Amino acid sequence: MSTHLHARKRAAGIRSRRRLGMIVLSAALTLAATPALAIFSNGGFEQNDFSGWTLSGGTNPGLLGSEPFNSASIQIIPGSAGPATIVGQIADPLAPTIVLPRVGQHTAKLNDEGGGALVTRLVQTDTVSNADIDSSDGLPHIRFAFAPVMDDPAHAPNEQPYFYVSVKNLADNSILFEQFAYSGQPGVNYLNGAGSWKYLEFQNVDVVLPLSAIGQQIELTAIAADCSLGGHGGYVYVDGFGSANVPPPAGAPVITEVPVNQPAILALLALLLGVAAWRGNRARA
Ligand SMILES: [Ca+2]
Known part of the structure; x- marks a missing residue:
């Protein structure tokens, strides 16, 4: 060579x-x-399981004290975790306008239609990072969507099925966001589902964190409880946990301008054209 x-x-x-x-x-x-390090592992349940999450629960002896109830009212007698499943493209006959799955191909369903005074609790803790900063405002965000579906047997308020969701900063134990409501609670705009069931459409949550939250641990909790007397169920759908925007729900009514091809608009247009033609004819006469 x-x-x-x-x-x-x-x-x-x-x-x-x-x-x-x-x-x-x-x-x-x-x-x-x-931004591969965005907060929460399997936050959208797209692994088709509860990887990254901790399920727990037990039984519901009833809420403590009197209204208004909050996280401190929740009592859980420790036991096996209540039911928890991952759902895909299904119809929920108890909540007919809820569109599933909420984001991606999979949505988590905590607890179920059955009674037994069961409680299902879902928890995940993760650390806020620079990847969670939203470029629109330069601040970290935590976002998710939830939809409670609960029977309303009209028991005493402390005996009703209930749901709870919260975002807590473990650095100082401050609650950044929480929502609690029992089934049929006055002031909550429940929709009527099948029979005595009540539900809410998916609620989008957007928690804005201060820059100081970067490096701090955030704990997510979602709880769904049957009635404490044992005869009535309740569950909550959750999805889209992370820092990214949760897209608008598919199939949900979006308020937009009235499209011009609506029959009422066409009739109005025809009327206006008719009036213009009549005026034109008179002017020429
Ligand atoms: Ca999902």
């Missing part, structure tokens, strides 16, 4: 190593540009 050929082979080797280097560099840049 001539030295000339050796030189050419060496040059080709350098060129191919350079090319490989460029590919590795560009892949690294692509990875760096993706």
